[in-house]
Amino acid sequence: MQRLKALLSDFDGTLATDDKRISPVDRAAVERLVRNGFKFALVTGRMTASARRALANFPFYELIAAYNGAEIVDKSGEILSEKYLSHEDGEELAAFAEERGINCHVYSDKVITPEILPLTKLYAKACDCKVEMTGIKTSEFVRENKFSSPKLMFLDEKDKLDEFLPEIEEVFGQRFEIARGGDYMLDFTAKGVDKGFAAREIARLFDTDISLVAAIGDGYNDLPMIEVAGVGIATANAVGKLKDVADCVCENTNGSAVAEVVEKLFKVGL
Numbered sequence: 001m002q003r004l005k006a007l008l009s010d011f012d013g014t015l016a017t018d019d020k021r022i023s024p025v026d027r028a029a030v031e032r033l034v035r036n037g038f039k040f041a042l043v044t045g046r047m048t049a050s051a052r053r054a055l056a057n058f059p060f061y062e063l064i065a066a067y068n069g070a071e072i073v074d075k076s077g078e079i080l081s082e083k084y085l086s087h088e089d090g091e092e093l094a095a096f097a098e099e100r101g102i103n104c105h106v107y108s109d110k111v112i113t114p115e116i117l118p119l120t121k122l123y124a125k126a127c128d129c130k131v132e133m134t135g136i137k138t139s140e141f142v143r144e145n146k147f148s149s150p151k152l153m154f155l156d157e158k159d160k161l162d163e164f165l166p167e168i169e170e171v172f173g174q175r176f177e178i179a180r181g182g183d184y185m186l187d188f189t190a191k192g193v194d195k196g197f198a199a200r201e202i203a204r205l206f207d208t209d210i211s212l213v214a215a216i217g218d219g220y221n222d223l224p225m226i227e228v229a230g231v232g233i234a235t236a237n238a239v240g241k242l243k244d245v246a247d248c249v250c251e252n253t254n255g256s257a258v259a260e261v262v263e264k265l266f267k268v269g270l
Helices: 011-015 024-035 048-054 087-099 118-127 138-145 158-172 195-205 220-228 240-245 257-264
Strands: 006-009 039-043 063-066 071-074 079-082 104-107 111-113 131-133 152-155 176-182 185-190 213-217 231-234
Touching: 006 011, 006 195, 006 257, 011 213, 011 257, 024 039, 024 257, 039 195, 048 063, 048 071, 063 195, 071 195, 079 195, 087 104, 087 138, 087 152, 087 158, 104 138, 111 118, 111 138, 118 152, 158 176, 158 185, 176 220, 195 213, 195 220, 213 220, 213 257, 220 231, 220 240, 231 240
Parallel strands: 006 039, 006 213, 039 063, 111 131, 213 231
Antiparallel strands: 063 071, 071 079, 104 111, 104 152, 152 185, 176 185
16 A cells, blocks of 8 residues: 555544544644645534634644535635525525524624524533624525525434434425434535545545545544545544444544544654
């Protein structure tokens, strides 16, 4: 196998610790990786503004693929690739949710939501993002403003999302990318836009073949990235399905799994 040239990492549950920080061990490992001539990028379901804030004191990345790949930016925040949901699609998805009593929102550089619910507050705190309350249904906001969003999220109780998931997949599965970002989160992006798309786009921007790129993650939305990468890696805390498809599974969980990959696969030790 040719020598790997780049490492892509998910953020929440992978590079980030449980308290949403980057551990000293992972920070030092990525710094060594980059100083030895390898590339590093973040691939996350988070919004771009949130991801950039999370990496504000972490200068070792070159690119961020946010919203599961709907937007790719460089360190300056310049958008290098974007593919959004149309306002017609956003209105249809939002109306479907509203008819079933499912809370949903869209994005700009902040969360745009009809009202700020307890789950909205928890989500905003976890992702360190701003929230704008419109006071009207998301479908109305999207229609009235012809608003195209990089991602639309159903944010609601796990049991409710579980209940409607079969219908959601039947109605929308062939038209959009649907990714479970967590128990309370269901993401919708334009067809073809997922973390696998993001990985291929980053490989193109890095001017390298995807077969020479390693990717590490922990969640369901990381599956497409793990599957297309030359080497797909699951953290020890990853969901079972991701471990099943990964080429290898780390001994370590988030906070030190990235360092393990840097040392074992890229051969960049202390």
